[in-house]
Amino acid sequence: MTVSATELLSRAKRPQVDLSRARWAFPLGATVLLWFVASGISGHLSLDLLLDNVTLASFVGLVAVGQMVVVATGDGAFDLSIPYVMTLAAFVSAAVCNGQDGNLPFAILAGLAAGLGAGLLNGALVTGPGLPPIVATLATGYIAYTAILLMGGGAQLAVAPALTNFAQQSWHGLTLAVPAAVVIWVLIAVVRGETRYGVYLHAMGQNRTAAALAAVPVKAMVVSTFLLSGLLAAIAGVFLSGYVGGAFPDMADPYLIASVAAIVVGGTSVRGGESAIAATLFGATTMELLTAVLELSGAGAGVQDIAEGTVIIVVVIAVTGRSGAR
Amino acid sequence: MLRQGKRSGARSSGAWTAALLLVAIAATTVILQPNSASSNGAELLLGPALPLVFASLAQMLIILVGDFDLSVGYAVGLVNVISATLLATDVWLGVLVLCAMVLAYVGMGAIVEIFRVPAIVVTLGASFIWLGIGLTVQPVPGGTAPNWLLQVTSASWPVLPETFYIVVAGAFFSWWLVKRWRYGIVLRGLGNNRSALVSSGWSVLRARLYAYALAGAMVVIAGMFTTSVTTSADINASATLTLTTFAVVVIGGCRFQGGLVEPPGVVAAAVAISLLASTLTFLNVAPAWDTAVEGLVLVAAVSTKWVAEQVRARVGSR
Numbered sequence: 010m011t012v013s014a015t016e017l018l019s020r021a022k023r024p025q026v027d028l029s030r031a032r033w034a035f036p037l038g039a040t041v042l043l044w045f046v047a048s049g050i051s052g053h054l055s056l057d058l059l060l061d062n063v064t065l066a067s068f069v070g071l072v073a074v075g076q077m078v079v080v081a082t083g084d085g086a087f088d089l090s091i092p093y094v095m096t097l098a099a100f101v102s103a104a105v106c107n108g109q110d111g112n113l114p115f116a117i118l119a120g121l122a123a124g125l126g127a128g129l130l131n132g133a134l135v136t137g138p139g140l141p142p143i144v145a146t147l148a149t150g151y152i153a154y155t156a157i158l159l160m161g162g163g164a165q166l167a168v169a170p171a172l173t174n175f176a177q178q179s180w181h182g183l184t185l186a187v188p189a190a191v192v193i194w195v196l197i198a199v200v201r202g203e204t205r206y207g208v209y210l211h212a213m214g215q216n217r218t219a220a221a222l223a224a225v226p227v228k229a230m231v232v233s234t235f236l237l238s239g240l241l242a243a244i245a246g247v248f249l250s251g252y253v254g255g256a257f258p259d260m261a262d263p264y265l266i267a268s269v270a271a272i273v274v275g276g277t278s279v280r281g282g283e284s285a286i287a288a289t290l291f292g293a294t295t296m297e298l299l300t301a302v303l304e305l306s307g308a309g310a311g312v313q314d315i316a317e318g319t320v321i322i323v324v325v326i327a328v329t330g331r332s333g334a335r
Numbered sequence: 336m337l338r339q340g341k342r343s344g345a346r347s348s349g350a351w352t353a354a355l356l357l358v359a360i361a362a363t364t365v366i367l368q369p370n371s372a373s374s375n376g377a378e379l380l381l382g383p384a385l386p387l388v389f390a391s392l393a394q395m396l397i398i399l400v401g402d403f404d405l406s407v408g409y410a411v412g413l414v415n416v417i418s419a420t421l422l423a424t425d426v427w428l429g430v431l432v433l434c435a436m437v438l439a440y441v442g443m444g445a446i447v448e449i450f451r452v453p454a455i456v457v458t459l460g461a462s463f464i465w466l467g468i469g470l471t472v473q474p475v476p477g478g479t480a481p482n483w484l485l486q487v488t489s490a491s492w493p494v495l496p497e498t499f500y501i502v503v504a505g506a507f508f509s510w511w512l513v514k515r516w517r518y519g520i521v522l523r524g525l526g527n528n529r530s531a532l533v534s535s536g537w538s539v540l541r542a543r544l545y546a547y548a549l550a551g552a553m554v555v556i557a558g559m560f561t562t563s564v565t566t567s568a569d570i571n572a573s574a575t576l577t578l579t580t581f582a583v584v585v586i587g588g589c590r591f592q593g594g595l596v597e598p599p600g601v602v603a604a605a606v607a608i609s610l611l612a613s614t615l616t617f618l619n620v621a622p623a624w625d626t627a628v629e630g631l632v633l634v635a636a637v638s639t640k641w642v643a644e645q646v647r648a649r650v651g652s653r
Contacts, residue, residue, distance in 0.1 A: 087459075089405075134634065134637070137638075137641060138637040138640065139641070140637055141403070143403055143405070144403075144581045144591065144633070147578045148578065148581075148582075148629075148630040148631075148633045148634050149630070150578075150630075151575070151578055151626045151629060152630040152631065152634075154627070155623055155624055155627030155630075158623035158626070159621070159623050163623065265459075266459065266460075266463055273456065279455075279456050309470070309471065309474070310467075310474075311466075311469070311471035311474070312467060314463045314467030314470065315463070315464050315468060315471075316467075317460075317463050318460040318461060318463030318467065319460070319464060321456060321463075322457055322461065322464075325450075325453075325456050325457070325460070326446065326450045329452045
């Protein structure tokens with residue numbers, strides 16, 4: 010009863026100034042640092058270099074947020090089908106489009122439907138026969154990959170010129186994909202922060218049994234996260250095919266490790282029960298700039314893979330150590 | 336007691352399913368291609384199954400202790416690359432690097448246990464490290480298999496082809512490891528009930544390191560057989576192996592929750608799935624389907640099992 014009002018306020022405010030709570034601070038710092046390193050290698054501070062990588066990171070950021078929502082449900086859930094679903098959506102929309110601008114709206118919808126279909130299959134396999142999510146999503150991914158090979162005969166498909174024009178239009182390397190992605194992230198952030206959905210999501214990630222007892226519709230939640238992840242992967246895949254000017258069978262290969270790396274570098278626990286959108290997005294830019302730095306310094310594809318793998322393992326240890334100390 | 340009995344019944348039925356599947360697929364293969372019943376034909380069909388048999392046993396040992404290995408495909412690919420390059424030019428350096436591969440697996444186990452991080456993330460990160468090393472050593476497919484390795488794997492044995500004896504030896508050894516080895520029960524305990532193991536005074540770290548070391552050894556064997564089958568180094572050739580090992584483990588009658596595995600079932604399922612790929616070639620199925628087959632077989636196997644359980648539960652409740 011003797012606690013003064015000001016003391017209460019200062020206590021309430023303390024977490025906000027505590028940097029260990031602001032998860033985005035670390036990956037933001039890493040992004041800026043890597044930008045300086047890249048600029049140091051190339052000899053001048055280049056805004057284009059940063060914005061180019063922000064565009065690439067927005068693709069990663071889209072699928073990473075989907076991955077993050079799946080991981081947040083706990084139970085060791087990951088969506089390993091993401092790169093295949095991205096490619097499938099790109100191929101489906103390219104096939105429906107057939108190079109004609111007039112078909113584009115319908116083609117994009119078909120691509121997104123393919124993503125939702127893959128997400129539904131993932132959700133059904135996990136909630137029905139009870140497959141572990143990583144096995145279910147891997148199976149879905151390989152089925153999608155076969156569809157990709159059958160559609161394109163193992164080769165690339167051309168996309169509509171209008172899609173390429175739209176996706177490649179840039180200001181100093183910053184394309185329209187970035188504002189489009191920002192709208193999606195804000196929508197997801199609002200749903201996560203302001204609705205019951207976010208509460209359910211974190212509750213089941215922290216303790217699934219308790220959440221089920223508290224009448225959280227656990228199975229429907231699991232299906233919904235895979236649907237969201239599939240949809241986001243499809244959006245990113247269609248955008249990416251416009252940006253690179255075609256749909257290729259292995260166009261999305263780097264996106265699986267990148268989506269997990271973005272979450273891990275963003276400092277979110279991979280055990281579920283938490284999510285951090287801003288931190289995950291800065292995690293995505295960090296990983297893109299790391300790749301850029303390695304490319305600028307002349308490292309081959311092999312060294313880049315080794316670096317990304319090592320970063321994931323080292324950072325996941327650091328993050329877990331931190332949450333363990335809490 | 337009742338639950339125990341029920342469970343062991345379900346387990347052995349899993350192994351029997353795999354054995355039946357193997358017989359069915361083998362029979363189909365022989366009907367489609369009568370030559371495959373000859374000693375040479377069987378050698379040609381069974382040979383390509385060896386990498387999958389040992390990669391699946393590696394995955395099974397990791398699942399036994401309650402983890403998943405997402406790196407097994409690229410790990411086998413890396414051993415393939417090393418054994419078709421370093422091992423061919425400098426035997427002792429090659430052997431040293433292959434021992435380092437087993438140690439790397441021990442390292443993954445240590446990270447998982449000491450820092451309590453999910454094995455999925457550690458093995459996913461590791462898979463890119465294996466891929467990166469493989470690409471650095473051998474950027475494009477190439478290399479040659481060491482002559483002595485080809486001689487060892489194509490030696491002629493009495494009555495049946497050598498591959499047959501290797502498959503049976505693999506099944507027997509892994510069965511002994513899990514079911515008869517005194518320490519095997521500790522490994523099963525780790526996957527089934529970690530806290531019980533801790534409270535009865537066993538070192539969980541030691542158990543996990545044993546499981547990962549054994550899995551690493553299986554990976555090395557699988558990679559060397561890959562080299563003897565393909566006679567070249569290609570890290571990407573083994574990339575899809577990871578999903579296939581999951582399909583094999585399910586069909587072999589194991590549970591993903593850990594603690595309950597069925598080594599002979601896994602070996603039978605691995606040979607069956609490998610034969611299935613050849614059968615599809617005989618049936619002129621487009622190669623694009625190869626990657627989907629594993630996915631579809633897995634989904635079909637799990638769904639059938641699930642439907643059977645649902646039906647059994649409904650009949651039982653009446």
